[in-house]
Amino acid sequence: MRKQRIGRSVLAATSAVVVATAFAAGCTSDNGPESDDGVITVTFAASTFGDPGRGPALLDLLDEFNKSQDKIRVAAAAVPFPTFGQTVLTQMGSGLGPDLIRFDMPEFAAASDAGLLAPLDELIDVSQYNLHQQPDKFMFADGVRYGIIFEASNYALFYNADLIPEPPKTYEEFFQIAKDLTNGDTYGLAFRQTEAEMAGVWQDIFNYVYGFGGAWSDGEKLTINSPKNLEGLLKYQELYDANVIPRGADAATFRRMFAEGKVGMEINNGGYVTATRGQNPELNFSVAPIPFPVRSQGAILAPIVINEASPAKEAAAEFIKWVLQPENQVKLQEILGASSVATVTQRSAQSLAETPFLTVFDDLTDTSLPHVVLGFEAKTPEIRQVVVENVIAALQGTIDMKTALDRAQEQALALVS
């Protein structure tokens, strides 16, 4: 009887252990490319797939590639911009992640420095394409190409042409117009100013720093607390203190307010022309260069890269080569709106007639810089964090802007040493 009891008990317990093991085994997954009837599936992650207006059009472009041949299928993965870097880099760091990624520059620099990106020289012969030289020179790390420009979107001043007949040409005019327009629920200007939108704040303050002749580094040394940087950021703070912006409103909110005529001006990148039109086709808005003393501003340089861990690098490269074909570059540029693409293209007469200010964005390409700290590209995310935290502390009045930049310089030096 005792043997019977032990037998039943062992059977019951063993069954439970087997179930638990089967459950654990079921949680594993393999990482190979899906191959169904010889079709290789390649995932392409981009925050822009979720953009209103451009997202659906980009998905259509992927469909077009998929229909153009029957060996490779590109599947889109939309990841929201605020968490894009964290999400994708975490996956890539653990040897997973999408095959193709549209990165922003800080994350591109960090990923290439960490060896997470596949070198492209042997996968794609770029000599046959007429690439834009200025943005393309940022696609290298230690002389090796890791990316090709998918989108280059320069920052300019968007303004409501009904509220502002003539765009400001100087900072003083800019400030005055912002003040004059602010009344009740309407604001003269909007920009990001909360820690919750750290990456966006970095992009916004970049324009003030470079627009007033400053720079985060000279290529070899950090210059975060330089007098020119201070001058630019004091102007940023002056606008914040003047209450001409909807404080606390995130970018999605104030961009909708701009589309609804509740915000008179915003400094934004060309990628948002299509989104703004999508939110309000009746809005009469235009674009002008940012009215700061120096014609130098940020640009969203978004390279398309291949994951080093991807088991389908050649298939991923085929998609990039297809995108680089002249007719597809034109299509992509039509989708992206006021952004440039990798190669030099001719805008159609129709697109110029619909959007006359497209040439404003195009003319800014040679004076635009990516949102990285030159010479310290791989450390840009960490430097960005200390700079933004300290600048926001100054906006909150906890410290003055000079102290904020001095602290940021000190903390950033500790990071890079």
Add this chain to the structure above:
Amino acid sequence: MTVLEKMSVPRTEAGRRGSNRRKRSPLGSKWTPYLFLAPGAIFILVFQAVPLAQEVYLSFTRTSLLNPTRSRWVGFDNYVRIFSDEDFHRTLITTIIYVIACVVGAVGSGLVVAMLLDKGFRGRGVARALVTVPWAAPGIAVALIATWMFNNQYGIVNRFLNAVGLGLPGGAILDSPRYALPAILATTIWQLFPFTSVVLLSALQSVPQDLMEAATMDGAGRWATFREVTWQVIKPVVGLLALLMTIWSLRRFELIWLMTKGGPVGATKTLVIDLYSQAFDSRELGTAAAIGMVGVIISLMVIAASRFVARAAEKEGIR
């Protein structure tokens, strides 16, 4: 025959057979309980003990999120760095303030609501059901709605404060280092008090009515009755709730991250937020693990203190 006498009488064969029948059960082996505990133990070992051991190891290394398999042993460097960082001291203080305020607020408000719901009034059943709504709402939904409620321009909180003459400068609540933490605390307590009120309501209903009546007849006032009768009965439940609230508050992430991401200027940065920021913004897994270990140690200290207090109370025979 007394029990002792019964026990000293040698058992007869019939008695032994009877005793064996009582002892014999289909699962009578002494190893059976352990075998049934095995799946749960394996689960805890695989999904908690192993990750905890990994975290301990990581906390002594310099490891990047972008290369998690390449760790460099640095000994206590991470701990020295975080404890010599003034920002980390502020994070610890913020965490302590947040936890204490959550515990006091959630348990205190839960007790008040429970006492109200313990009284008879029309619609009490409906009230008891409605009180659970904040607890049932998903944390993410609560965080997003609260963010809008506290919005500088359009939030109803600012509209109310302006209407009663208590408007804040610029309407900044979540943007203000002074008001962001109270706003988060208010949201947290709003979400927690239903749980504490339901638990305390059931505890209140176990207070013997005859003791309450006897106290009243002896001339005790409401406060004295509460202190000498009600509180003595519900004290163990309050202690347990305080422990649970402490542990949950130490771990709270989504509410704070979605509302302020630990800002502005670190005003709402707790240990968990700092840990996440170090791991996924700064990509320093070693530093994040060290911060996590500090949180684990604090939790263990709280549990140990709670056990000590409970045992001391037991020894004094208060229970």
